[in-house]
Amino acid sequence: MSLDIVLKNAKIFTSSGPIEGDIGIKDGKIVKIGDIQEQYIKTIDLSGKYVIPGLIDGHTHMEFPFMSEITADDFYYGTKASIAGGVTTIVDFVTPSHGQDLISAYEKWRGNADPKVVSDYGLHMIIREINSNVLEQIPSVINKGVVSFKLFMAYKNELMLPDGDLYKLIKKISDFGGVTGIHAENGEIINELIQEFLKEGKVEPIYHYYSRPDILEIEATNRIASIASLVGKDVKMYIVHTSTGEAVDIISNYRKMGYKFFNETTPHYLTLNTEMLKRPDAFRYVMSPPLRSDEQRTKLWYRLASGDIFTIGSDHCVYSDLQKKRHMEKVPPFNEIPNGVPGTETILPLLYYFGVKKGIISMERFIEVTSLNPAKLFGLYPQKGTIMPGSDADFAIIDPEKKVRISPDVLHSNIDYTIYDGVEVEGWNVMTMRRGEIVYEEGQVIGKKGSGKYIPGKTPIMM
Numbered sequence: 001m002s003l004d005i006v007l008k009n010a011k012i013f014t015s016s017g018p019i020e021g022d023i024g025i026k027d028g029k030i031v032k033i034g035d036i037q038e039q040y041i042k043t044i045d046l047s048g049k050y051v052i053p054g055l056i057d058g059h060t061h062m063e064f065p066f067m068s069e070i071t072a073d074d075f076y077y078g079t080k081a082s083i084a085g086g087v088t089t090i091v092d093f094v095t096p097s098h099g100q101d102l103i104s105a106y107e108k109w110r111g112n113a114d115p116k117v118v119s120d121y122g123l124h125m126i127i128r129e130i131n132s133n134v135l136e137q138i139p140s141v142i143n144k145g146v147v148s149f150k151l152f153m154a155y156k157n158e159l160m161l162p163d164g165d166l167y168k169l170i171k172k173i174s175d176f177g178g179v180t181g182i183h184a185e186n187g188e189i190i191n192e193l194i195q196e197f198l199k200e201g202k203v204e205p206i207y208h209y210y211s212r213p214d215i216l217e218i219e220a221t222n223r224i225a226s227i228a229s230l231v232g233k234d235v236k237m238y239i240v241h242t243s244t245g246e247a248v249d250i251i252s253n254y255r256k257m258g259y260k261f262f263n264e265t266t267p268h269y270l271t272l273n274t275e276m277l278k279r280p281d282a283f284r285y286v287m288s289p290p291l292r293s294d295e296q297r298t299k300l301w302y303r304l305a306s307g308d309i310f311t312i313g314s315d316h317c318v319y320s321d322l323q324k325k326r327h328m329e330k331v332p333p334f335n336e337i338p339n340g341v342p343g344t345e346t347i348l349p350l351l352y353y354f355g356v357k358k359g360i361i362s363m364e365r366f367i368e369v370t371s372l373n374p375a376k377l378f379g380l381y382p383q384k385g386t387i388m389p390g391s392d393a394d395f396a397i398i399d400p401e402k403k404v405r406i407s408p409d410v411l412h413s414n415i416d417y418t419i420y421d422g423v424e425v426e427g428w429n430v431m432t433m434r435r436g437e438i439v440y441e442e443g444q445v446i447g448k449k450g451s452g453k454y455i456p457g458k459t460p461i462m463m
Contacts, residue, residue, distance in 0.1 A: 003031065003040040005436060007395075009047040013363045014387050015372045023051065025393040028435035032389060046397060052363075053371040053387050054088025054394030054434065057344045058378055059240060059264065059313025062092050063112050066158075066317075067338045068326075073318040075116035077414035078344065079452060080445045081316075082119045084412045085345035086396025086429035089384050089455060090316075091122040091374070093150060098129070102137040106144060110454060117452030118439060120394075122378055124148045124181065128158075130165040139176045145456020147379045148179040150240065153220045154187035154288065163227060171231045179236040179377060179460050180228070181264075184220035184247065185212060185289055194335050203333035205282035209274050209290040211334070214244045217289050221247040225254050225261060236462055238262040238377065241315045243269045243289040245299025252308045260462045262310035262377070265300055267350040268341060268419065273297060276419070283324045284419055286337040287315065304369065305361050311377060312351060312369045314343030320415050342413050346406065346420055348396060353425035379457030393436035402428040412445060 007023040012033065024032035024040070032038070062078040064071040073081065075092075082090050092113065096105035102125055113121060123146045127134060138149070151166055152159035161169070166182075173180050193211040197203070202210075221239055228235045242248055242263040254261045268287070273294050276285040285291060303309050317340025326332045347370060355361040375385020382391050404410060406420045432440035439447030 001026070001038055003036070003038050004042065006036050006040040006043045007051065008043050008045050010051045011049070012051045012387055013367060014053070015364050015367045017364060023387070025436040028393055028437070030387060030389050030391050030393050033387070048399070049430070050398040050400055051387070052367055052396050052398065053385055054396055054432065055086050055347060055370045056089045056091070056374040056380065056385055057082060057087045057314050057316065057347060058091045058311055058374040059266070059315045060090045060092045060344055061317040061340065064093070064095060064317055065097070069319060069323045069338050071318050071340065072320045072323060072414045073316070075113045076118065076449050077412070078316065078318070079117045079119040079121070081345040081412040083432050083434065083440045083445055083447055084429070086348045086432050087119060087344055088394035088396070088432060088434045089120045089122065089380065090344065091124055091378050093124045093126050094146065095126045096128060101133055102141050106141060106146060114454065115450045118445060118447040118449065120434060120452045120455050122380060122455050122457050124150050126150045126159070127169055128152070128161070130161065130168060135172050138172050138178070142176050142178050147177070147457035147460055148181055149173050150181040150183065152183045153224065154183055154185035154190060156187045156191045160187040163223070166224065167227050167230065170228050170235060170237070174231055174235045177459060179238065181238055181240050182224050184217055184224055184239050186216040186220045189216055198333060198335065205286055205331070205334050205337065206274070206277040208286050208334040208337070209277050212288060212290050214246070214292060214296065217244050218246045218250070221250045225250055228261065229254065229259060233258050233260070236260045236460055238264055238310065240264050240313070241266050241269070241289060242309070243292050244296050245303055248300070248303045248308050263308070264311045264313050265304070265309050266313060266315050267343060267347055270297060270300055270304070271350055271354055272419065283331045283337050284321070284417060285341065286324070286334065286339055287317070287341045288339045301360050304355070305365065307365070309369065311374045312347060313374070314347050315340070316342055316344040318342045318413050318415055321417065341419050342415065345411050345413065348398070348429050349404065349406070349425040349427060350420070352398065352427040357426055376461040379460045380455055381461055384455065393433055395433040396429050397431040397433070398427055399430045400427050402426070402430065404428045410443070
């Protein structure tokens with residue numbers, strides 16, 4: 001057998017530990033790992049580099065319609081950024097408009113994504129309202145490879161669902177083997193706090209944090225875990241973008257009782273704090289849940305290291321300064337600033353430098369939360385999320401000694417700022433391979449627009 005490519009002298013990292021050897025690739029798949037004697041067309045010497053599975057960013061919002069805006073990153077710019085950061089697969093959120101059925105929303109999202117994506121991609125389905133048509137279409141959506149659904153406990157009058165509807169949907173999704181993702185914040189109380197602050201003239205971005213205090217995420221997490229537990233231990237559920245250690249603990253305690261409940265967090269909750277919401281450019285840092293204290297950051301790192309946090313996603317939801325300011329010179333009241341920050345391109349350097357290099361997490365843990373676990377949770381494993389024969393040849397290749405000062409100049413999103421501007425890291429993705437093709441190298445995305453593929457999810461594998 002003649003191979004297409006051999007990666008030579010690779011230090012390969014998997015969730016089971018490092019391997020020294022070569023990787024043989026044919027037709028976009030890994031066919032052999034170790035000492036390769038077969039003939040090959042092309043070889044790439046990776047001496048001094050680390051090879052890890054391509055990251056899976058299970059939380060992106062490309063072309064996301066929210067708060068009267070559509071995110072600045074469409075599927076082309078957003079997946080360019082992903083690929084540059086070593087993310088070879090994203091899982092984006094289908095967002096039906098009010099009254100739209102799930103299947104037509106899915107078809108619209110495929111129509112938006114397929115001609116533009118550079119990375120491969122899967123899809124989640126947001127459900128924002130419940131009716132007989134929505135309930136009937138859930139199994140059809142799962143059959144199309146959308147095995148995970150997102151339900152909101154916040155954003156009243158926009159996305160929030162009442163508890164009774166949450167119960168019905170979790171039950172229906174579980175009946176057909178799907179996974180339920182939850183945005184866990186107490187939207188009713190948040191709405192009351194917002195109105196109180198506005199009446200008092202407290203409109204600066206820091207009041208975004210004060211209107212969404214830690215306890216409202218903790219309460220909502222406890223409430224949804226209680227609701228889901230009524231359905232039974234077959235429920236597969238995860239809390240997206242968890243920002244408090246206490247919310248992680250609630251879910252961990254249920255898991256110890258045999259429930260398949262998990263947490264996701266993001267790099268911005270691990271590396272930034274509420275002080276960002278006091279800066280002159282604080283409007284750029286408005287996302288929900290809000291940035292928390294350094295105490296909460298520390299709690300999240302401990303829980304990431306212990307295995308209590310299951311996945312890392314970026315919650316990449318990009319708005320330009322003009323959009324953040326609602327097309328005005330003056331920053332609008334905090335409740336009118338579109339919620340969302342960039343992040344898909346910086347998962348790898350931030351988690352590698354502040355986690356692995358600092359000795360908080362191992363490389364194995366890094367790979368679990370960025371590749372293996374999301375692949376299992378969203379039904380993409382073993383095609384994605386691992387380095388083994390038969391899997392897609394998706395790799396992020398790290399120069400562990402490369403030092404980079406993060407700035408808009410080194411990133412690829414369709415905006416002219418980054419919330420990590422000036423942060424210095426050591427360890428940087430220098431090459432990305434997607435299905436055996438080099439799609440990023442030497443700072444340039446060379447993968448073609450529309451060359452990514454839709455990867456339908458299959459049966460999720462829960463730990």
